[in-house]
Amino acid sequence: MPEPGDVVEIRKNGVTYRGTVLPRTEEIPEDVLVIKLKNGYNIGIKVTPDTEIRVIERGEPPKKYKAPIKVEYNPDLPTAALVATGGTIASRVDYKTGGVVAEFTAEDFLLSFPEIADLANLKLKQVSNIFSEDMTPEYWVRVAEGVAEEIKNGVDGIVITHGTDTMHYTSAFLSFALQNAPVPVVLVGAQRSSDRPSSDAAINLLNALNVAVNSDLAGTFIVMHETMDDRYCTIHPGTRARKMHTSRRDTFKTIGDIPVGRSYVLARAGKIEERWVEIWGEEFRKRGQNGFKLVAKANPNVFLLKAFPGLRKDVFERILLEHDGVIIEGTGLGHVRQELIPSIAEATESGVFIGVTPQPLFGRVHPHVYSTAVKMVQAGAVYLEDMLPETALVKLIWALGQTKDREKVKEIMLTNYAGEITKHSRPDAFW
């Protein structure tokens, strides 16, 4: 078997794969070889008797990476805290082995993105190093606490590096937990690891940092590529962003509202040549306001249930009854099959909070147009306007972390804290 770092050509079932062998991790079976293809993707190949493996080039064993750059504090620049949670953007790849270097410091960032030193002083804080699909409400609380600490330390802005899978869930939590944040709290990630020529990591990170230290905003946002090209990044509101494509760099979209604005950073040879932030609305909180309060509470015993034809009544009923709260993604204006409504009544009577959100994602649920919804309201379901299902899940986890009183939870859920409920749906906020 070839060694990590070797460039190999593997022929199996008539297909030839060429790439660099990655170091073996515990979870990978002994007979599987994982290689990094030229396009940056990793692939696992089961080695069978008819698999041909040819070593094209011997690699060097992976070395612990040591950053050659020393960071010096620049008193002329603002200071940002970079809170690292994990994800593709936080991985520096060893070019020989393709393996991810786990150690990860502000110096590493500066090596990959030297333009940073021209934008801000960077203060690194690692709160976790996990894939974002492994994020749980417990981690959200940890991130919120880490951010709050840096806000209290007086930094000019926060950048949070995060996997993209569940970034919008985390941004929703921070939008609720970091009340009246006096600075921008900007989540950012990457769809391609930085070793790919097409990586979006650098541009996303520079623009996130630009928004964090150079904008007049305050509150929680996501900053990611606006289109497939590398021109602008869009600033999305923390409660209305959604990952809408599995792989494209412009995957994040603002749903049901227009985005907050746009950021532009032109960097060349390690220097920033041009940068600006453009804000598209008036209603956003401004930097420097008082009243910051951390409410990092979570009760994760909440289920997000998508209604669908054929959903079993017994399964539906049990899911409702075994959670403290359930967010239903109702069809159309917020409906479930009428046969299921008695289970809603039973659950709300036993104290379960049931919120209804739009499965179409865009638009507003409405409890009075059709008799189905009228009956659901009579059964105790609460219609959550145009709150996105994912945001409603996060908000309910947050609300139930603060109180068990169903009426108070209802009041919290129907109060707009951070743009999660809009007064009027904008006609231009759709395809």
Place this chain on the structure above:
Amino acid sequence: MPEPGDVVEIRKNGVTYRGTVLPRTEEIPEDVLVIKLKNGYNIGIKVTPDTEIRVIERGEPPKKYKAPIKVEYNPDLPTAALVATGGTIASRVDYKTGGVVAEFTAEDFLLSFPEIADLANLKLKQVSNIFSEDMTPEYWVRVAEGVAEEIKNGVDGIVITHGTDTMHYTSAFLSFALQNAPVPVVLVGAQRSSDRPSSDAAINLLNALNVAVNSDLAGTFIVMHETMDDRYCTIHPGTRARKMHTSRRDTFKTIGDIPVGRSYVLARAGKIEERWVEIWGEEFRKRGQNGFKLVAKANPNVFLLKAFPGLRKDVFERILLEHDGVIIEGTGLGHVRQELIPSIAEATESGVFIGVTPQPLFGRVHPHVYSTAVKMVQAGAVYLEDMLPETALVKLIWALGQTKDREKVKEIMLTNYAGEITKHSRPDAFW
């Protein structure tokens, strides 16, 4: 209390509502008055001691409607079967009472939409009269059988009127069940009932009929408003359409591919002045081909599970184990929290089919980029390419209706029958 048909003004808590009192149905409590507002919406108002009710105009008691038009067969026109299942489009509203007239005939349709007589001979078949949120796989089978009967009768095209909430689930089922359909099978609905000046019912219906009898297509499609204005309707593929807005008339979008095409019908004074159908791709089946086969099978014991942070391991595991199949809407490229993967292994070992689809809706799940997905595949999960979660649910219900053999189910799920799996994602099929 006022009578049904009365126009009333109700003042409560400082708000004044004006509208027509609707007939009372069983489910509505005695102290609630349901009125139809001028904007077409119904609203229920609880009558309390401080509620002021003023009758503006006495209505006439609702009459059974009798159509004054006689339909005559026109040998120069093609013949379409109109299969009615219920929903907003199929409701004729009594203008005095606002109540929906349940009886519903081809003559009713002709009264509301006289231009129909200029497009096709209409053969009416009512298979159900339910809200689409009440649709279940059993109804899908009934609709498919009804359509198959009309196809065998030799009609030139089929129009199915359907509620919009779950229209895309039904269209997916018909796409699979009506194999090699020789004519267009077109689902159509309305976002506003026909009594509203802004109703989309007429334009949708005329265009659906136009596509059904005048296009060269074959297979299952959805035809609905293309934009907010009333110019064109879009033809969506039956397996890639999705209701994307709770209330807008252009709610349906083709996800992950370009639409099939566009239809235009210009009607004036009961006559069709101009009509055409434009097809945007080459890969669609053509009218008149042989090999039609009805495979109207369904095993509804399938769950559609949206992955989210905080999903309880015990709940996840039980949902998997108590169904014959589960479609997971995985985050990003198709992930769940790694802690949950052993439950996937346990379930697949006991014979449960587990398919993975993209929660971002756009793009393709991919089992080899991140280690999480690699492990999910090792646990037996099947990655379903760029199949939409809703379509995958329907297809799994259909596949499990045909066989219990997990390998055969996998083969069916990974075979493209009706555009549900594309070979390459089109870069222009995104925002």
